[in-house]
Structure formats: C-alpha cells, structure tokens
Amino acid sequence: MKAVGVVVEYNPFHNGHFYHIQESKKQTNADYIIAVMSGNFLQRGEPALLSKWSRTKMALQGGADIVIELPYAFATQKAEIFANGSISILDAMKCSEMCFGSEHGSIQEFNATVTFMSNNEEIFNNNIKRALKQGVSYPKAASLAYYELHGRETFLDLSKPNNILGYHYVKAIHDQAARIKATTIQRTSSDYHDQDLPSSPIASATSIRKALFNSERSLDEIEKFVPISTKSELQTYIDHYKLLHSWELYFGLLKYKLLTLSRKELQQLYEIEEGLENRFVTQIKSSHTFQEFMENIKTKRYTWTRLQRVCCHILTHTTKEQMSSIQTNPRSTYLRLLGMTQKGQHYLQSVKKDITLPLVANLSSYSDHIMELDIKAANTYAMIFDEPIRSNYMKMEYSTPPIRYNEETQAFN
Numbered sequence: 001m002k003a004v005g006v007v008v009e010y011n012p013f014h015n016g017h018f019y020h021i022q023e024s025k026k027q028t029n030a031d032y033i034i035a036v037m038s039g040n041f042l043q044r045g046e047p048a049l050l051s052k053w054s055r056t057k058m059a060l061q062g063g064a065d066i067v068i069e070l071p072y073a074f075a076t077q078k079a080e081i082f083a084n085g086s087i088s089i090l091d092a093m094k095c096s097e098m099c100f101g102s103e104h105g106s107i108q109e110f111n112a113t114v115t116f117m118s119n120n121e122e123i124f125n126n127n128i129k130r131a132l133k134q135g136v137s138y139p140k141a142a143s144l145a146y147y148e149l150h151g152r153e154t155f156l157d158l159s160k161p162n163n164i165l166g167y168h169y170v171k172a173i174h175d176q177a178a179r180i181k182a183t184t185i186q187r188t189s190s191d192y193h194d195q196d197l198p199s200s201p202i203a204s205a206t207s208i209r210k211a212l213f214n215s216e217r218s219l220d221e222i223e224k225f226v227p228i229s230t231k232s233e234l235q236t237y238i239d240h241y242k243l244l245h246s247w248e249l250y251f252g253l254l255k256y257k258l259l260t261l262s263r264k265e266l267q268q269l270y271e272i273e274e275g276l277e278n279r280f281v282t283q284i285k286s287s288h289t290f291q292e293f294m295e296n297i298k299t300k301r302y303t304w305t306r307l308q309r310v311c312c313h314i315l316t317h318t319t320k321e322q323m324s325s326i327q328t329n330p331r332s333t334y335l336r337l338l339g340m341t342q343k344g345q346h347y348l349q350s351v352k353k354d355i356t357l358p359l360v361a362n363l364s365s366y367s368d369h370i371m372e373l374d375i376k377a378a379n380t381y382a383m384i385f386d387e388p389i390r391s392n393y394m395k396m397e398y399s400t401p402p403i404r405y406n407e408e409t410q411a412f413n
Helices: 014-028 052-061 079-092 107-119 119-130 138-150 161-175 206-216 228-240 247-260 263-265 276-283 290-297 305-318 320-328 342-354 370-382 391-400
Strands: 003-008 032-040 066-071 097-102 181-186 337-341 403-406
Touching: 003 014, 003 079, 014 032, 014 097, 014 181, 032 052, 032 079, 032 342, 032 391, 052 066, 052 228, 052 337, 052 403, 066 079, 066 342, 079 161, 079 320, 107 161, 107 181, 107 370, 119 138, 161 181, 206 305, 247 290, 247 305, 263 276, 276 290, 276 305, 276 403, 290 305, 305 370, 337 342, 342 403, 370 391
Parallel strands: 003 032, 003 097, 032 066, 097 181, 337 403
Antiparallel strands: 066 337
C-alpha cells in the first residue's frame, strides 16, 4: 500500500494536472494519490478562481484519492515556507514519495543542488544580501547568488518557477528528515506563465483563467483543455454564485482597508516592510482597478507576486505576530481533510493510527492559531457574494463535511 503526494492548487484542474496525476502513479507505482491543495488564497497572492470545495470535487474526479488543505499560513508564502508546510503534511500522511512538475525533469540535479547549497549556505546567503543591496527582487537575488556561487556549469536553472519550488520541496524533505523520496516530471507543452491558449490540449492555468475572464465566463473556449468534470463544476459554480473570483472583485475591499487603517496599523501586517505602507496608501487613492494599482506600486525590488501576497495579508488582516511561529517553524499543526474517494477512505483507515497530526474533518473539533487564519481567509473570500449567499458560504467552513466520491458510480455521496 503505497501513497504518492502531490502539491497542487487546481486553479482550475486541467489536462496537465490529469497528466501529472497519471504520471505520478506510473513513475512511483503508487496505489494512492494524496493531494495537498491550497485553500481560498494561493501562492501567487490571488484568490482562487472558485472555492476549495469545488476544486476538491475536480481533484477527486481527476484521480486524487485524498485532498488535504494547505493552510493559508503556508499557501500564501514564498517558495521556502510554502514547500515546508506542504512537505510536513505529506510526511504526516505517510506518503513514501512525492512527485512535482518541473522545467528540468530530472531529480538527480535537484538532489545535487540541495547538497551543494547546504555545503555553501553561508556564502550563498552573503551573496543574496549583496545582490539585494543592488535593489533587485529576492528571487532575482537568489538566482544571481546561486550562479555566482556555482558558476556557469549549474545543476539547475533556478530562474524557472517550478524548478525553484522543486528545489525547495527537496530541501524541505532534507531539512525535516522526512521519509519521502522526491521524483519529478518534466512539464509538457505550456509554460507556467503562458498567457495564451496553445494548439495542444495542455494549457497553463494562467491562460485558462485569462480565457475565462476575457470570454465573460463562457466555457466554450477552454473545453479542449480541461476534463468534462472540470467544465461541469465550473458551470455549476457560475450558475450558483454568478461569478468566478478575481482580484478585481476584491479591489473595493482592499481600498477600504488601505484608506481606513493607520500607517502604524499597516506596519503590523505581514510582509509590510521598508515603508511599503506609504507607497500602497499613496497609490490606492488614484487607482481605479486592481490592475492599475499593481502597475502603480510595482518596483524593480518587489515582484508582482510578492506585492499580491502583501495585498492578501492586508485584505485578511494577517499580522506579523500571527505569522511569527511559521517563520521559525514552518510546519503544519493539523491535517484538514477536504475530500476522499472510497479508496482514499480505505487508506485513511489503514494509516490513521500512525498519523502524527490531528486529522480534522469538522472545525468544531479543533482550533489553533494557524486554523484561525484559515477561518479569516474563508470569511474574506465570501465577502464579494450577495446575501444570503455570503452568510451561507461562511457557514460552510464549519458545516461542510469531507466530500466523498464513489469512483465506481462517479457520484458524490
């Protein structure tokens, strides 16, 4: 009985994700797929296109056996903390392997890079500090520091987003002494940042989201790139909620927060540094859309993704103090079960006694400081709905049991 873990967002689930699940099983000879999935807000600092409950349904229909939520405290973080939180969950779920997509496609170089960087950590960190003083972003500084340290004959291209995440997954396994073997699958066809739909049936989630918003939520343009189950779930969500989530819908809430909090209050929020609060408050007054606001605050030093994450923390009022424990110990304290197949339920019954973290199926049975952030994120996510949908959605955080999917009948129980 072997489980392989995958770390996902499924924003939305598409053909590339289905390929990843199938190849993960094939490469590892696993019996079960355990997906750690971000909740309401994502690593690039964006609200998820549709709810975690709908994306859980997509995941189960697409081949995942168990879906565990990656808490907000990790899901909206830079690659290092994101990866550590994810690996801590997969390790607690007794996954013997994990499989991630990468531009490189060979695990040997990831292992070699982690070993090399571990042996040269002090020099590497000094190189980063020197690069940051030149005014570049942290990802750019880390990439420059790596190439300066290792020279032109590098193991990995650490300017590529999935290679960066993969490196941090492997490093987290090493740092946590997790009993997980890492493997990787080379990404096919579309690049992570591709904006336009390709001719092949595998498209980036970015291009799919762009097509959805450009076509005013019409699904015809994307049906080639997603499973039928994804198209169906998207349509159900649109019919019920009359929207798909985007930053533009939350812009009024963000503007309200920035114009009513004092500069001192803003300084207490997570990732507000080096006077960013002044730039945010100045630019929000004259910005008419979220896109315009982001273009106005963008600098060479701060990436678009980093700034979006800051906006998330402003929106959810997440403070430095609330995140302080995550900085020192970036590991999850619980396992929030979002859904499972019949196979997945069998796996849980087999390993339940060995799972070292609380397995949470009902929020009334567990509470801690990390989960409090999840609840705030869920409430914030619901704010764009009209009543009574808004209040009903907030109740779902407490009232929704783990989703159960019967693979044989292809029905939810």
